[in-house]
Amino acid sequence: MRGGTSGASDALRVDAVVLDVDGVLVDVADSYRRAVVESVERVYGETVERGDLQRFKDAGGFNNDWELTYAVALYVLASREGLDHDARSFADIVAASGGGLEGAEAVVADALDPDCRERVLAAWDRERLRETFQRLYLGPDLYRELEGGDPDALGIDPDEGGFLHDEPTLLDPATRADLLARFDVGVVTGRPAAEAEIALDRVGLELPDELVFTMDSDHPDKPEPDALVALADRFDAGALAFVGDTLDDVRTAVNASETDPEGREFYGVGVLTGGLTGEDGRRKFEGAGADAVLDSVNDLPGALEPR
Secondary structure, three states: OOOOOOOHHHOEEEOEEEEOOEOOOEOOOOOHHHHHHHHHHHHHOOOOOHHHHHHHHHHOOOOOHHHHHHHHHHHHHHHHOOOOOOHHHHHHHHHHOOOHHHHHHHHHHHHOOHHHHHHHHHHOOHHHHHHHHHHHHHHHHHHHHHHOOOOOOOOOOOOOOOHHHHOOEOOOHHHHHHHHHHOEEEEEOOOOHHHHHHHHHHHOOOOOHHHEEOOOOOOOOOOOOHHHHHHHHHHOOOEEEEEEOOHHHHHHHHHHHHHOOOOOEEEEEEEOOOOOOHHHHHHHHHHHOOOEEEOOHHHHHHHEEEO
């Protein structure tokens, strides 16, 4: 039943399981989200609270954490020019404007006069924000290896950064073994391919490249359903569960169910190990159309059964 919490008596019957990475397989509270907040602080001297980021995520369209960083920076710059909203109310208005970075830009365009808006856009340096984010997240060595940049060029102390190494793993080996034994397994994530590979290696999940969809894949970002539909095709699956930690993850499964030309079943499963937690998180997942809400990815074996 859509919006319920699966147990032994109402397990979802599926052929395949598709997993998000952030907040599902690894905990990113002290890595990606920390990088968002600290990148804006370093570039502009002020930022938002880490707890404010979930409201942006709930607004939709922020599967890409670089774009989330740009939106937070846009909010900070617009606030200097007279934008009269706190970060959470700003995110709510972004949601009402369609979500994502385009929604954030629209809110600022509506709220500020032309001169103020021009000053904000002139100061909004997305490339510097992205470089700072990557340097903090990856650390100096991986930044040099994966980005090909000079880690000293941004003025960050060589001993700082490397938040990637602060990501606790969430997937237990027993859960991994159970899922691989009973189901076809794939991944859909907003991470760049190289960063996805690092996370998957850390949790011991070895999958063929054609079963892992990342930021670098030739498919639209979540909540567009294209990657899920492609995996259903590759698995020849009649029913598939997608497990994620954000409302956009659940919306991806809902969109796949509503648009799949083959009429296959796509179940959205929310886990409460990302920014959405507790009863409030459960209600939000259910409101977005989740078929099941679980405390963690390790509850999947009892919530799913082969079709």
